[in-house]
Amino acid sequence: MTQKPIINQVEGIFLVLPDHIGREYFVNVMEQLNWFVQQIHEGDGIKKAYQEIWTTEDRANAINYVEDPLTMTHFLWLRGSNIHDLLPEIWGRIPAYESEELLEMAVEAEEHDDAVRAVLRIAVGFPNFDSDALSIFEQYLTSTSPLLRKATIQAIAYRLWTETAPLLEKVSQEDSDEDVKSFAQNILCHLRNS
Structure with missing residues (x-):
């Protein structure tokens, strides 16, 4: 690192x-x-x-x-x-991840827990809009795992970039899991009211 x-x-x-x-x-x-x-x-x-x-x-x-x-x-x-x-x-004294490393961890994650950790690290490491981070969110929201999709909504909620509104709208209307859909609706409502 x-x-x-x-x-x-x-x-x-x-x-x-x-x-x-x-x-x-x-x-x-x-x-x-x-x-x-x-x-x-x-x-x-x-x-x-x-x-x-x-x-x-x-x-x-x-x-x-x-x-x-x-x-x-x-x-x-x-x-x-x-x-x-x-x-x-x-x-020089405290190791930390570079932005590119955070993105790579998300792209390379094969196990569910690694993917969840990676998407949440992106939420922390990218306080402002970043198109590469948005692409990771978009990719993760197509996962077959509702838990990973929900973790991605949680990551989006952490920073509430206005640019995530279209992703939240799509998930809130089309996701196959009611919990994920409801969570996306709640976060979208919060984003619109902030």
Whole structure:
């Protein structure tokens, strides 16, 4: 894994972490870099994410370490006025997936669980619309597995790109599974009202 992040100027930088990079590893790196923990939000392990918010001494830059049970991912959300200057130090110490790797994992997933993890990682790693990520969603929504189709709707719901409305409309009208169809209808309604 190389250290090329997915950059979004509006929302910051999102780094999806490999499964073996957990809380203890992250805390050790932040302490070595002299960052300061500002807040800890305990998650419930079901719907509410565990989060640690770390800042530079001047509080101009922040990193949220997140363990998200909804997407089954650990990730970092970086933001701040000098974050791009500080990134090389962070990238050199904390492995993270590149955007291309996230897409490749989805394309290459053969097992159901791997496909679910891949599509949910895409939801985290692509905060703004991306045509390649949209293509993965579109492909996964044609799966024979209703569970994978539902996981894809969950991934779409995570970011609610307006560009996903046609996909949600199609699934809400045509999917063969009533649960998937209903879930797509609910997410489409939420998208239209947001």
